[in-house]
Amino acid sequence: MPHTDDDRALILDCDGVLADTERYGHLVAFNQVFTEFGLPVHWTLDDYRQKVLIGGGKERLASLLTPEFVAAAGLPSDPAGQQAAIAAWHQRKTEIYTELVTSGAVPPRPGIARIVGEALAAGWRVAVASTSAEPSVVATLERAVGDDLAAQVKVFAGDIVKAKKPAPDIYLVALDWLGLPAGQVVVIEDSRNGLLAATGAGLATVVTVNDLTKDEDFSEAALVVSSLGDPGGEQTTVIANRTPATPGGRITLSDLSRVLSGRQGAPMAKATSADVENVVHTIASTAVENEKYFGDLDSVVGDGDFGYSMARGFELVISGWDDFDRTDIGTFLKKVAVMITSRIGGTSGPIWGTAFLRAGTTAGAVTELEPAQVVAMLRAAAEGIKARGKSDVGDKTLLDALIPATDSIERSLADGLDPQATLAAAAQVARDSAEATRSMEAKRGRASYTGERSIGTLDAGAVAVAVMFAAVAGLPPDPLPINPA
Numbered sequence: 001m002p003h004t005d006d007d008r009a010l011i012l013d014c015d016g017v018l019a020d021t022e023r024y025g026h027l028v029a030f031n032q033v034f035t036e037f038g039l040p041v042h043w044t045l046d047d048y049r050q051k052v053l054i055g056g057g058k059e060r061l062a063s064l065l066t067p068e069f070v071a072a073a074g075l076p077s078d079p080a081g082q083q084a085a086i087a088a089w090h091q092r093k094t095e096i097y098t099e100l101v102t103s104g105a106v107p108p109r110p111g112i113a114r115i116v117g118e119a120l121a122a123g124w125r126v127a128v129a130s131t132s133a134e135p136s137v138v139a140t141l142e143r144a145v146g147d148d149l150a151a152q153v154k155v156f157a158g159d160i161v162k163a164k165k166p167a168p169d170i171y172l173v174a175l176d177w178l179g180l181p182a183g184q185v186v187v188i189e190d191s192r193n194g195l196l197a198a199t200g201a202g203l204a205t206v207v208t209v210n211d212l213t214k215d216e217d218f219s220e221a222a223l224v225v226s227s228l229g230d231p232g233g234e235q236t237t238v239i240a241n242r243t244p245a246t247p248g249g250r251i252t253l254s255d256l257s258r259v260l261s262g263r264q265g266a267p268m269a270k271a272t273s274a275d276v277e278n279v280v281h282t283i284a285s286t287a288v289e290n291e292k293y294f295g296d297l298d299s300v301v302g303d304g305d306f307g308y309s310m311a312r313g314f315e316l317v318i319s320g321w322d323d324f325d326r327t328d329i330g331t332f333l334k335k336v337a338v339m340i341t342s343r344i345g346g347t348s349g350p351i352w353g354t355a356f357l358r359a360g361t362t363a364g365a366v367t368e369l370e371p372a373q374v375v376a377m378l379r380a381a382a383e384g385i386k387a388r389g390k391s392d393v394g395d396k397t398l399l400d401a402l403i404p405a406t407d408s409i410e411r412s413l414a415d416g417l418d419p420q421a422t423l424a425a426a427a428q429v430a431r432d433s434a435e436a437t438r439s440m441e442a443k444r445g446r447a448s449y450t451g452e453r454s455i456g457t458l459d460a461g462a463v464a465v466a467v468m469f470a471a472v473a474g475l476p477p478d479p480l481p482i483n484p485a
Helices: 021-036 045-051 057-062 067-073 079-102 112-121 134-145 169-178 192-200 253-261 273-289 291-299 306-319 329-343 348-363 371-389 399-415 419-439 446-454 460-472
Strands: 009-012 125-129 154-156 185-189 204-208 223-225 238-241
Touching: 009 112, 009 169, 021 045, 021 057, 021 079, 021 134, 057 079, 079 134, 112 125, 112 134, 112 253, 125 169, 134 154, 154 169, 169 185, 169 192, 169 419, 185 192, 185 253, 192 204, 192 419, 204 253, 273 291, 273 306, 273 329, 273 460, 291 306, 291 460, 306 329, 306 348, 306 460, 329 348, 348 371, 371 399, 399 419, 399 460, 419 460
Parallel strands: 009 125, 009 185, 125 154, 185 204, 204 223
Antiparallel strands: 223 238
16 A cells, blocks of 8 residues: 555554443453353452453453363363353353443443544544454444444454454554554554553554553553543543643644654664673573474474574573673674584574674674664674575575564664564564465475475474564564464
8 A cells, every 4th residue: 555654544442442341341241241151250340450451352261261160160171162162152242242332331432433533534544453353343433433434444353363462463464454654653542451562563652541451551652641532521631741742631633643743753772782682692592492392393394403403502502691702792792603603503503603693793893783783784694694504585494584574674763663663573574474484395404305395384494583583572472383273
């Protein structure tokens, strides 16, 4: 979708933003389901304050499944039977919730219909991004803004992403559809999980608190308010403001534009020696922690030693951590490279050692890195791997995740995203790119000996890169399935 610098978009969460759905809708529906199914549980408002910290209705129901609850409720002991029960409960819960919304029992939040109407009239693209069931979201949207406006709003909801908030996945999907840089999109959320999901995708976020979320930490939000406010109705109280906006009694489209303008031109922070050390230690720890997973991936069409070799080598990096020369970033990375090359077996040692060596050489004798230098180091690492392994993108190697992720970082920097959003976006690209190796035929390494039999399998090196990017970005583990169902 083509765009100009004047294009803007507004993405809204559903629950707690479009309407007071959690207290007057979802909680009521959950408890009615418990009664109808004869389940030995009833959530109070205080109970539900804790449950809303879990993203997704099915996931909240799954939190009930302690051994004691399973026995008391007479549920099946096998996971498949329990999942079937959750699916049945959730389907009925969605029906009850939709009935509550259409009956008018769930009041819309102040200012929602007004701000959606203003945004659409001004040519902004408007979407809703929620991990609630799509029928529930559509019903809430139509009730909150009316059928005419709702028909112009794109809805992203339900299980279209596996990882629920606070993972940024739902917002990354919405961004892809919008076709706009993150710097031209503003989000309205109501919870910390939602805030972390939005900011993890690099999006400026306005938070409208409610009774269930008012005491949560919103330090990453651009603007925190009591509500969007309405003329002649509830007025906006500003709780925190880190933007050039100067809201009055209501949040206007002009205020949202100023939220976005406050992000433009902000310099990207430099990476320090401590940042580099943290990244390297995270990579090493990830290699050790995922030894079995990486080995299982490699054993499908390889010799299965990838996980073992990586873990043993990076264990030595961790055990010798305090002895590395930290005179400057370049020296530190080169010393790590020597350790990796000499201690990781097979082809992995020379490949990964070359990557660290080239990155260290490119960094040089500095103690801070400009964002462009970070990109240059990643490019140098990739070029070193190409030369050492006589490989390139498309050969089904780790390059198929590393180079797209590096491209993503460069794009994010150009769009003015902050470091966390930049890493989160790169991690998602790395994961998608690693998944894409499943359809490739291996051209390098032991897997290449199997020819067309390698098609349908994941490249262990590409997956390792994706898992490491996710760990560096601080995202929850979400391993790709070795053999998809």
